[in-house]
Amino acid sequence: MTVGSGSRIDHQHHSVAPTRGTDTLVAEAAPLTIEERAERAEVRIIDTSAEDAPLNQFYVTSSDDHMVFLPRRPDVILGQVTDEQDALVQVGGNIESHHVYGDVRVTRGPSGQPEVTSEDLQCLCPDLHDGGDASTCDRRAAMANLIQETLSSHGHTAVDRAAAQEVLNEVAAEHAASIAAQDQARAERASQPAVRSYSDDMDAFQEAYDQARARRNAGEALVPYMTENATGGLGAREGGRAFGVEIEFDYPPSMPQSERQAANQRIARDLHAAGIAPDPYMHGWHASAREGYTDAPNAWRLERDGTVAGEIVSPILYDEPQTWNNLAQVCEIVQRNGGIASARTGGHVHVAVPDYDHTVANHNQLINTVAGYEDVIYRVAQNPGADRHRGLEWCTPNSEPSRPYTSVSSVQSYNNSHHIGLNFQSVSGRESDHAEFRMWDGSLDPGTIQAQVNVSLGLTNAALREAGTTPAPPPQRVGHHRRARAAAGQRGPLTGEAWTNTTRSFRSMVDRIFSREENRAQVAALFAGTRWHDGR
Incomplete structure (x- = not known):
């Protein structure tokens, strides 16, 4: 489904459906019927009528990467999986997580009846075990319950079968779309035309860097601002990703409280008068989330925020001229009424990830790609108008997993906070999923905000493209370059080999996430106007 202008989306922040021709993919997916799926997964039913059998429920993933439900009563399905897959075992009242590879075995006890114990279902690849994470997403649980009804030997209605088949079809289509x-x-x-690689061609990077510094010295905007095809297709309505921004702002400390309230009222009125906001009021915190997000261009809202003077929350956005014209107007209206991007303010970019689906490798790749360029990202996250990054209190770097997560639910569980840089609060394998990049400093410069959007989109798209084929770069934590410079006794501007070395990771990231010169040059300008974070 394509999200049209003005359509209502009642999910969490900036949730969207994919825009990659889903209707065509549904037809191409050719979902299996329930009977065909059982045959494809080599599933057979054996009798186990022991009432005290400890196994209540068992899920495995079949060979075509879709869930098959194994009910306890009085049947147990014995299946085979042909790749590393997640499984959940409910033993008694407790749910245990197992990562299964190969045959799932059921043994017969002295009575001749099949007996199933947790040992029979032990993890067959302990080096990939997820450490006992017991959660699973609602979609899989709902699908499992429906399939249970269909596979049960009790009577079932045509409605039950149709409902189960509909869920199977939906999951098959989503996986095919991913x-x-x-x-x-x-x-x-x-298919992108060749561009000068920043990694291989130091001069290409240096030119963009020097041009940005020259613009700043001439009193011009440091970061170029584009209103046509600003993302190179990454944020296009057709074939790209939806995104959204939250722009925090403050007032000078000298401004009296009464004047701050009046300024907020003026901002709200001006946004409405410009046709950007639906009403002339300042709303409560998370008002847009309660109302339900939409991609209507006049759905920007001014909201209260407990840490700063206010926050302006965008609707669902796409890379279109109206988006960038509205963003520029928002920034101008806030500044006209006395708003500033103080050291307390942050900028949040939400990026749709419906195509990540339940493929945990996609999520792992994004986490580890961000970790690999962490020091670079937190450098360019600085507001170029400030002398340093605001700090890590509200955007602590994610802890890279010592082992890859083995379920989307564990990704969400361990990376769900308004205090971390990459927030997966709204990620669970649904079409409405989106990741939140919270490491950005607040800014009221449209070019800076646009560059932050582009880096967020670029990282997200690169992770999907490279998952399963290209390893993420080794982790490079915040403060890495500052510590390296201190250890080498380097002070002041760098030249020669030292300059080449200290820019190497930035140049690598740019080549990895962008295939267009305009986007590379825009982020090079951010690099030119910022400095390495000290990691505190």
């Missing part, structure tokens, strides 16, 4: 999106991302990258 695979197609990954293939499309790889094909698009391969």
Whole structure:
């Protein structure tokens, strides 16, 4: 489904459906019927009528990467999986997580009846075990319950069967859409015209860097601002990702409280008068989330925020001229009424990830790609108008998992906070999923905000494109470059080999996430106007 102008989306922040030709993919997915699925997964039913059997429920993933439900009463399905897959075992009242590879075995006890114990279902690849994470997403649980009704030997209605088949079809289509999106991302990258690599051609980076410094010295905007095709297709309505921004702002400390309230009222009225906001009021915190997000261009809202003077929350956005014209107007209205981007303010960018689906490798790749360029990202996250990054209190870097997560639910569980840089609060394998990049400093410069959006989109798309084929770069934590410079006794501007070395990771990231010179140059300008974070 494509999200049209003015359509209501009653999910969490900036949630959207994919825009990659889903209707076509549904037809191409050719979902299996329930009977065909059982045959494809090599599933057979054996009798186990022991009332005290400890196994209540068992889920495995079948060979075509879709869930099959194994009910306890009085049947147990013995299946085979042909790749590393997640499984959940409910033993008694407790749910245990197992990562299964190969045959799932059921043994017969002395009575001749099949007996199933947790040992029979032990993890067969302990080096990939997820440490006992017991959660699972609502979609899989709902699908499992429906399939249970269909596979049960008790009577079932045509409605039950139709409902179960509908869920199977939906999951098959979503998975096919995810695979197609990954293939499309790889094909698009391969088809891009060659550009000068910042990694291989130091002069290409240096030119963009020097041009940005020259603009600043001339009193011009440091970061270029584009209103046409600003993302190179990454944020396009058709074939790209939806995104959204939250712009925090403050007032000078000298401004009296009464004047702050009057300024907020003026901002709200001006946003409405400009046709950007639906009403002339300042709303409570998370008002947009309660109302339900939409991609209507006049759905920007001024909201209260307990840490700063206010926050302006965008509707669902796409890379279109109206988006960038409205963003520029928002920034101008706030500044006209005395608003500033103080050291307390942050900027949040939400990026849709419906095509990540339940493929945990996609989520792991994004986490680890961000970790690999962490020091670079937190450098360019600085507001170029400030002398340093605001700090890490509200955007602590994510802890890279010592082992890859083995379920989307564990990704969400361990990366769900308004205090971390990459927030997966709204990620659970649904079409409405979106990741939140919270490491950005607040800014009221449209070019800076646009560059922050582009980096967020670029990282997200690169992770999908490279998952399963290209390892993420090794972690490079915040403060890495500052510590390296201190250890080498380097002070002041760098030249020669030292300059080449200290820019190497930035140049690598730019080549990885962008295939267009305009986007590379825009982020090079951010690099030119910022400095390495000290990691505190």
